Amino acid sequence: MPAVSFQAVSKTFATAKGPFQALDNVSFDIEEGEFFGLLGPNGAGKTTLISILAGLARASSGRVLVQGSDTQSEFAAARRKLGVVPQELVFDPFFSVREALRFQSGYFGIRHNDAWIDELLYHLGLADKAQANMRQLSGGMKRRVLVALALVHRPPIIVLDEPTAGVDVELRQTLWQFIARLNQEGHTVLLTTHYLEEAEALCGRIAMLKNGQVVALDRTSALLKTASGNVLQFKTDSALPAELAALARVTGRIVQLPAHDALEIERHLATLRAAHVDVQDLEIRRPDLEDVFLHVMATASPLPQPERIERTEVAA
Template sequence: MPALTLENISKIYPARPRSMMQWLSSSPQASGLRALDNVSLTVEHGEFFGLLGPNGAGKTTLISILAGLARASSGTAKVCGHDVVTDFKQSRRSLGVVPQEIVYDPFFTVRESLRLQSGYFGLRHNDDWIDEVLGNLGLSDKADVNMRALSGGMKRRVLVAQALVHRPPVIILDEPTAGVDVDLRRTLWEFIARLNKEGHTILLTTHYLEEAEALCGRIAMLKGGRVVALDTTAALLARVGGTDLEDAFVRIMNDDEFLGVTA
């Protein structure tokens, strides 16, 4: 049973009607934005998988569907075999997501925020694991600091800690190192690489393609809501050519005829 399964996923955002009469006469999918177009892929347990694409390619929409924040217009998505719609409680217990945006509750300290997050998943007396996560993310000395007092980089570390606090088997990192310092990037990747070696499945989106090339065993590339390339990192580089993943990525995104999807 794969860690993540996406079968024929499409997502259409309805166009905003110009008038009430237009809204009443239009179908929900008429003239809408097709953010995802029949996307199918699987991520096996223990993989470090890269999901790459330019802005607007559909990466965050796909993650939102897996996390239950958006519903696909068609197709099915599963996390560890649990359908994200019909078995949403188990699918969400199996998933930890680090979002792009920095979102936090300004009324709590770091430790209180993590205890609260644990409670969402029915976990009590989770302080030993919270301490371990805080230590590995360089947050131990900030444990009793209010979230409002943290820098942007420290807040992003807390987002990572919140995604890990219930020990999910699948971890999604949506551009986790965007705009952060070198120290956080190094600390984060060391900890995530350790979790991956311990059996956690990692799905990464990033615009730092050197990170994806160094970390990911397989990569899928999205373009216009479609999967245009899916292969191991080494095989993709060999097939497309180029000196590195960034070069291969640019070639694929600029070639309107390219459709290099493999099974």
């Protein structure tokens, strides 16, 4: 039995401009113990899918199962198996960090949970903030508390919706060490992130969404193998000639040019020399997950999906 099963999930919102379909017949399973990545550009439907998984939104059609429990008809059982870290910094301003974790334990009927709370505080770098009021914490510290709140009832399935957005390097390293340990102990992890180097390093399998549809679904290693050729990468303060500018991915001073073979690499270099472009820190590397992601978003069509599973109730 899968840890999570999305079965022909669709979601349509009513808007002032008419119906908007955020998800269109999304189907895939996440197996027990997987570290699974869900990737897509802004507006692809990732957060909507997670909201349906967490019971915060209803699917217009289809259904979601959490270890066999339906997220709508068996909400309490499904929710108990999930620990969800949301994107937004949502917190109660009236309690200290320890009090918030104790109350969260109580919501799940767990008493005498201080030993696990102490372990969470230690591993997430919150031990010295245990008695601090939530209002006194920085944004990064509040995000650490959100992670602790999601894990306080020891859920078998951990859902991380862009957990490292806007946080410092120390928290990212601390968080991933702890989450990787939990995954090794058998916890299933579902991650959405815009930091594709995190997904490449952590996730064994990845699904990519575009316009509410699954456009890629495979093991991370298999996705990386689909990228052929090499990438010519360098730094420059000079303007690129038009023929290369049309191909390049530019981030600040860093330029990345796709090159299928050694001959194309030489052609790129010859063009740069002819245009008197000052090149620094030149290197040739294999394509990474970001290269694969950009290619998929530019070229992919939706993957074949099973038949739709209709529900009698339709969400607005």
